[in-house]
Amino acid sequence: MKYSDKILNTPSSFIRNILKVTDVPDVISFAGGLPNPISFPIEELQSSINHAVEENGAKLFQYSTTEGYLPLRQYIADKYKKDYGLHFEPDDILITTGSQQALQLISQVLLNKGEGIVMEEPGYLGAIQAFSLAEPQFYSVTLEEDGLDAQQLDRTLAANNNIKFIYTVPNFQNPTGISYSKEKREAVYEVVNKYDVVLIEDDPYGELRWNGEKLPYIGAGKLENSVLLGSFSKIVTPGMRLGYVVTKNKELMHHINTVKQATDLHTNIFSQMILHEYLVNNDLGSHVKKIINLYETQANAMLNAMAKYFPSSVKYTKPDGGMFIWVTLEEGTSALEFFEKAMEVKVAFVPGDPFYTDKTNVNTLRLNYTNSSPEIIEEGIKRLGKILYSLSAEKQIV
Amino acid sequence: MKYSDKILNTPSSFIRNILKVTDVPDVISFAGGLPNPISFPIEELQSSINHAVEENGAKLFQYSTTEGYLPLRQYIADKYKKDYGLHFEPDDILITTGSQQALQLISQVLLNKGEGIVMEEPGYLGAIQAFSLAEPQFYSVTLEEDGLDAQQLDRTLAANNNIKFIYTVPNFQNPTGISYSKEKREAVYEVVNKYDVVLIEDDPYGELRWNGEKLPYIGAGKLENSVLLGSFSKIVTPGMRLGYVVTKNKELMHHINTVKQATDLHTNIFSQMILHEYLVNNDLGSHVKKIINLYETQANAMLNAMAKYFPSSVKYTKPDGGMFIWVTLEEGTSALEFFEKAMEVKVAFVPGDPFYTDKTNVNTLRLNYTNSSPEIIEEGIKRLGKILYSLSAEKQIV
Numbered sequence: 001m002k003y004s005d006k007i008l009n010t011p012s013s014f015i016r017n018i019l020k021v022t023d024v025p026d027v028i029s030f031a032g033g034l035p036n037p038i039s040f041p042i043e044e045l046q047s048s049i050n051h052a053v054e055e056n057g058a059k060l061f062q063y064s065t066t067e068g069y070l071p072l073r074q075y076i077a078d079k080y081k082k083d084y085g086l087h088f089e090p091d092d093i094l095i096t097t098g099s100q101q102a103l104q105l106i107s108q109v110l111l112n113k114g115e116g117i118v119m120e121e122p123g124y125l126g127a128i129q130a131f132s133l134a135e136p137q138f139y140s141v142t143l144e145e146d147g148l149d150a151q152q153l154d155r156t157l158a159a160n161n162n163i164k165f166i167y168t169v170p171n172f173q174n175p176t177g178i179s180y181s182k183e184k185r186e187a188v189y190e191v192v193n194k195y196d197v198v199l200i201e202d203d204p205y206g207e208l209r210w211n212g213e214k215l216p217y218i219g220a221g222k223l224e225n226s227v228l229l230g231s232f233s234k235i236v237t238p239g240m241r242l243g244y245v246v247t248k249n250k251e252l253m254h255h256i257n258t259v260k261q262a263t264d265l266h267t268n269i270f271s272q273m274i275l276h277e278y279l280v281n282n283d284l285g286s287h288v289k290k291i292i293n294l295y296e297t298q299a300n301a302m303l304n305a306m307a308k309y310f311p312s313s314v315k316y317t318k319p320d321g322g323m324f325i326w327v328t329l330e331e332g333t334s335a336l337e338f339f340e341k342a343m344e345v346k347v348a349f350v351p352g353d354p355f356y357t358d359k360t361n362v363n364t365l366r367l368n369y370t371n372s373s374p375e376i377i378e379e380g381i382k383r384l385g386k387i388l389y390s391l392s393a394e395k396q397i398v
Numbered sequence: 399m400k401y402s403d404k405i406l407n408t409p410s411s412f413i414r415n416i417l418k419v420t421d422v423p424d425v426i427s428f429a430g431g432l433p434n435p436i437s438f439p440i441e442e443l444q445s446s447i448n449h450a451v452e453e454n455g456a457k458l459f460q461y462s463t464t465e466g467y468l469p470l471r472q473y474i475a476d477k478y479k480k481d482y483g484l485h486f487e488p489d490d491i492l493i494t495t496g497s498q499q500a501l502q503l504i505s506q507v508l509l510n511k512g513e514g515i516v517m518e519e520p521g522y523l524g525a526i527q528a529f530s531l532a533e534p535q536f537y538s539v540t541l542e543e544d545g546l547d548a549q550q551l552d553r554t555l556a557a558n559n560n561i562k563f564i565y566t567v568p569n570f571q572n573p574t575g576i577s578y579s580k581e582k583r584e585a586v587y588e589v590v591n592k593y594d595v596v597l598i599e600d601d602p603y604g605e606l607r608w609n610g611e612k613l614p615y616i617g618a619g620k621l622e623n624s625v626l627l628g629s630f631s632k633i634v635t636p637g638m639r640l641g642y643v644v645t646k647n648k649e650l651m652h653h654i655n656t657v658k659q660a661t662d663l664h665t666n667i668f669s670q671m672i673l674h675e676y677l678v679n680n681d682l683g684s685h686v687k688k689i690i691n692l693y694e695t696q697a698n699a700m701l702n703a704m705a706k707y708f709p710s711s712v713k714y715t716k717p718d719g720g721m722f723i724w725v726t727l728e729e730g731t732s733a734l735e736f737f738e739k740a741m742e743v744k745v746a747f748v749p750g751d752p753f754y755t756d757k758t759n760v761n762t763l764r765l766n767y768t769n770s771s772p773e774i775i776e777e778g779i780k781r782l783g784k785i786l787y788s789l790s791a792e793k794q795i796v
Contacts, residue, residue: 037456263661
């Protein structure tokens with residue numbers, strides 16, 4: 001039997017295979033991107049379930065609309081107004097099966113085979129996978145310490161008029177933890193505004209900030225072809241798979257709605273109603289504050305341990321929020337080789353390879369700190385440090 | 399801004415537009431395909447929620463595996479063994495966001511642009527929409543009163559070696575309510591077995607049988623490239639969007655898993671765990687029996703009213719289960735025109751057009767009886783009958 005080119009060209013599920021290897025009880029795993037389970041508001045969600053059933057009865061269990069539960073879309077619109085002063089209507093919002101699904105929907109709507117996508121380099125591997133199904137041409141633009149290289153973006157867009165959209169994660173990017181500076185946001189806006197392209201801002205981590213000020217989006221509320229993606233996975237629960245796409249472009253939204261309907265009719269309405277009940281009856285802000293405090297402690301534990309145990313030749317990002325640290329090893333060191341040695345001492349992470357569309361055997365890797373205690377983090381980093389010294393010319397000072 | 403060819407070629411959401419027109423309080427709607435809300439086991443599901451939270455805690459709310467919740471897949475495997483004597487392992491089963499999603503996943507895995515799909519004529523419009531995103535060539539094979547025309551299927555497969563799969567709904571088909579006879583199943587099996595194609599059997603309605611015996615599947619358990627789709631939407635709840643795909647072809651399942659991950663990572667685990675808790679702690683059989691009794695009464699109410707109020711020139715199917723009756727008007731009568739007149743007297747149905755890949759302005763239409771009381775059904779059919787007589791040469795005998 002023959003399979004489609006698109007499935008054969010979709011990157012093999014590198015991270016799935018890694019998670020399988022690493023998902024054994026005594027492995028210290030910095031590999032996944034899982035929220036800390038102690039951050040789920042389980043009791044509050046449970047009482048929300050009972051309220052939702054009392055209030056909505058059979059409606060929780062029936063087919064529903066493709067665009068999603070209206071009161072939830074209204075809540076999201078109100079939240080953007082409160083948090084960012086952005087004016088969205090519920091009609092500008094469609095609820096998706098996690099924001100991952102939004103990536104797949106948008107690429108189906110916009111791309112013919114061979115058309116272009118600008119990706120941050122390195123970029124979110126789940127986006128690379130979702131987009132690959134549309135058989136695109138990927139164009140990488142360097143992600144600098146303060147965001148996408150605006151000049152390189154301009155040159156890339158100027159040279160390739162097959163580019164349909166630019167995919168960015170402006171806050172605490174996956175995999176690097178990097179956030180775009182205010183200046184970089186403005187510079188990228190100025191570039192994008194010159195071209196007939198869509199700007200996607202995927203923002204699952206934006207609320208998880210412990211340092212600095214919330215910044216305005218690059219294009220949301222300003223660019224005609226702006227698409228903003230959000231998610232409840234990192235601030236309430238990922239298990240319910242509830243994300244959303246926001247755009248004021250009516251025609252684009254109409255097409256997204258059509259693909260959404262063809263794909264799964266609508267998002268789980270039972271979960272949408274429960275989430276909405278939770279959101280309107282609880283103080284989300286103070287819940288998120290708890291998660292932030294937890295992750296800040298864990299991030300600091302990791303950064304302190306890295307300062308203590310890693311050779312000085314190893315560079316890494318120091319995020320102001322989010323879930324990840326990005327590590328750059330000495331030139332020529334293979335992250336894949338490091339991964340194999342790390343697994344021997346039962347520590348896991350994601351080697352950088354799957355975060356690039358056109359590079360392999362790189363010297364970078366992603367560490368996650370949200371799902372381990374500070375003690376475990378210290379122990380895991382200590383083990384990694386020992387290997388790194390053995391791979392390096394530097395002597396470990398014990 | 400330019401959109402993809404596939405979105406521009408995906409049939410406009412005919413049924414969505416119809417449901418919008420018809421979703422007003424005083425319209426009698428035979429248009430949707432909604433289960434009767436009194437069939438949802440709300441109280442049982444509610445106690446299942448509490449049990450599931452007690453037993454699984456944070457696991458309900460965390461990210462989960464792409465293939466789906468193992469105990470739920472085990473339950474499904476066991477059920478096929480009990481009901482059909484079919485031997486499936488949990489690894490042969492992947493949980494999808496409704497069985498609608500399975501259609502989209504499979505077409506992504508199998509089809510390059512322009513490759514072929516055999517559709518029943520008339521066929522499920524949601525499948526036509528899902529498949530359209532892969533830009534296929536559709537080949538229609540006539541759905542006879544007892545299933546697909548096997549000779550025509552053979553000729554079609556012989557003449558077109560670009561065909562990758564055949565899509566069938568063997569039990570109480572949508573839109574016709576037709577079930578394949580035992581002989582027709584065998585004849586179709588014999589044909590399909592000669593070719594290197596996948597046979598999809600989509601079976602959301604199979605359990606809703608009030609007349610006759612459950613029949614073996616066409617290819618499931620026998621054909622190497624068999625794919626079976628199932629759903630909990632019609633027997634427990636559609637709101638949770640829980641369906642599944644079953645195949646013993648390991649390579650095919652591997653690719654389906656990759657697309658599933660790229661599309662939405664995994665199906666809502668919160669709902670999977672609650673459903674599983676419901677299934678193992680309640681008597682599903684007796685619950686389904688209640689739904690069957692309800693729908694049989696409603697179907698009979700509709701058939702009796704049609705016998706009473708429709709001109710004898712109007713033909714229609716008499717289903718042994720499921721949710722739909724298919725009506726064929728006199729040659730030359732436009733179902734779309736009939737729809738407009740019906741809406742004037744506040745009765746809705748779905749004109750046949752969207753169930754064909756290459757016909758318009760047809761003389762067929764779909765009636766749903768599961769979501770109206772027998773009294774409302776009689777009143778709606780009476781109003782339709784009056785219009786049909788006015789369109790026909792026959793005189794109404796009052």
